[in-house]
Amino acid sequence: MAENANDKSVQFLYGSKCGRVLLHAILALRVPKLLGVVLRSPFSRFYINSFVKKNGIDMTGFEGVKFKSFNDFFTRKKEISFDSELSHLISPADSLLSVYEITEDAKFHIKGFDYTLQDFFEPKRFKMSEEETTELFKDGLCLVFRLCATDYHRFCYVDNGSQNGNHFIQGSLYSVQPLAAENFRLYTKNRRSWTIMDTENFGKIAQIEVGAFSVGGIKNNIETGSFKKGDEKGYFDLHGSTIVLLIQKDKIQLLDEIKSLTGTGKEYRVKIGQTVATKQ
Template sequence: MFVITFLHWTADYLLSLVKMVQNREVGWITIERKTGKHMREQQPLWKKLKLLLLFNPLTEWLDTTHLMRLYLHHTAIEEGKQEATPASRKRIKAFVDFYHINMNDFTPSDITAYATFEDFFVRAHKPGSRPIYRKDDPTAAVIVADSRVVAYEAVAESKKIWIKGNDFSITNLVMDKQLGPKFADGPVASFRLSPQDYHRYHSPVSGTIKLFRSMPGDYYEVDPIALQSQVDILTRNARDYVVIETKEFGEVLFVAIGASQVGTVRYALYELWCQLKSANGQ
């Protein structure tokens, strides 16, 4: 009886693995906020295996070598150039089909309207598709994007559970010994985007931009497997940040961190501010 039960369990387990691979559900386990259901992120199996190979205690030292960093940087730049070409639009349909993206949430919803894959990658939400939570209540901070969210009451807690890099700290993140300590003991929220997600961030709070800074860096993966390695990904990757002055929360630090497929971050309001200064001869 025990043998039969064990064989049934083994068969069910193997079949579930096959189903996961078929559905590309081999990524990190997350909780769907609306239903509370546990589910795995969709991810190509080859990418999962690559992450496991590169970010494990035996091989992760390779990730910090100068040669590997140059390779990652070169690969990200070249892929970005390719995605900006008209020929790249051929990838859009396969990408939408692979990740089951509902284009009715976006504008334009017709994938043939995008001139390049890059244009598609930064597609905009259709008005009304993502209602803002408590829109008229400035005391409510909101989630900034379609993303996987983790939040902690203090930076120290995030280092115990989520971020394992040896040298992670807010000071190292912003590379500013005066600014960093202001946020060193504060609560922290991480909004991690997967390739299929809407790749635009929105401000989590209402306020005034007090400071902006852009920082060059590497292009490591930001998958949880990588973040839980000893490689200091968040303080090595290219990133931009703003400090937002608010009445309700005081100063809020918002950091947008690049990754292997996201080498550039653009702040729309900052670009508009620069244009206005230029127009006014400042």
């Protein structure tokens, strides 16, 4: 199956009327939470080998490791390499990258839906100024890193800098596959956590971690403080998920091959720590 294709179950649940009725029943009955409980149990160990074989996952460095559960395997930690050149912006995760322009009125268009910065941040919930969040990123770029179920689900910092708090928004757990994004405003419906980082080389960057079907946990390692480029920022629990980076105006220049491909509406495969843009 192509990486940007939809699973058959997603085609049914999100692409048909009957499927969408069933989908809402599944979410109402909290099936994703129950599935998460199963995949965190010792019984789920027996699913690991077939998952690895089916998806051709490289397990180098984990030979002989006895995982306690499927989730223990899924959130495994490995050493990563990254481009340490400070003028290079790196990918926070293994993922498929899409790029969208943020307009002057702080809107951007993803898969048929218009989003605003307020949609992402919900500033009133955190007693913040709507104008402040709008002014920060208008005319900038929105980088969407969509993780597949087979990707490494830990993510890193894209530059040196500091942050002052994570803001968690409880939400639904829709799939983040393309068809789901075309039928639901999932980037503002799904569970998410966001922070605004003061970076050394690229100004202020907002990072939003978006949960997805059966991804019950978004785990960040620190609440406030400083960090270094390439440091682990956190990880997702179970299956696919998404990271969104909001970049201020005139701070980065995307690599030509990324700009060219994403400009046609396609996704560009990136690895954690890989350069995606340079300082402008």
